[in-house]
Amino acid sequence: MTPNDYPEFVEIWSQVAEVYGKQPSDGALGLIFNALQRFDIDQIKQGLTAHINDPKHGDFAPKPADIVRHIEGDGDSRALSAWSTVEQAIRTVGPYESVVFDDPRTMAAVDDMGGWIKLCEVTDKDLPFKGNEFVKRFMGYLSRPPESFPAKLLGMTEASNTGEHGEFVPEPRLIGSPDKCLEVLRLGSDKKPGPMRLSDALGQVAGQLESKGDVA
Structure with missing residues (x-):
């Protein structure tokens, strides 16, 4: 609205x-x-x-x-529907192309599970177990939306060619609503925040204290 x-x-x-x-x-x-x-x-x-x-x-x-x-739909049905979309993409798109799903929660859940390439390498025998893991992660993000999520989930082609051979990187495959996928691309981050070094944390705290001192 x-x-x-x-x-x-x-x-x-x-x-x-x-x-x-x-x-x-x-x-x-x-x-x-x-x-x-x-x-x-x-x-x-x-x-x-x-x-x-x-x-x-x-x-x-x-x-x-x-x-x-x-x-x-309720949380269970939404999570199962999201996994159905992911599973279909695994079978029809595969690990070579990068993908963008139209739900940030899906992007975050797949990223938490090791990323798109790793998920596509799962055997048919183990796929149901991965589905259960995805549903649990997705349900968690329903109650607590992800603070960050990747703009796209890298496939093998892009992962291999990014940087030195960037001209050979294909556009990602959009899975779901194109408008929502573009919003995920716009709001997502290229790099997931990782652990902070102690020196960086101390410097950040010192800067905040200095800033407060200036205000006072």
């Missing part, structure tokens, strides 16, 4: 809240809008309708998490 959708959002959310005898404050509406802003207004309408008809949760006024669940 965009800020232009806010009046319509307030109207439909307030109408649904009225069904439950509630009337959210302006502050609450603003928080809810920000939490759901990544969805478009039609998805919000569909999510609210689904919540009203939900026999398990529909007795209570909707919360943002209810709408996310109806739009994206």
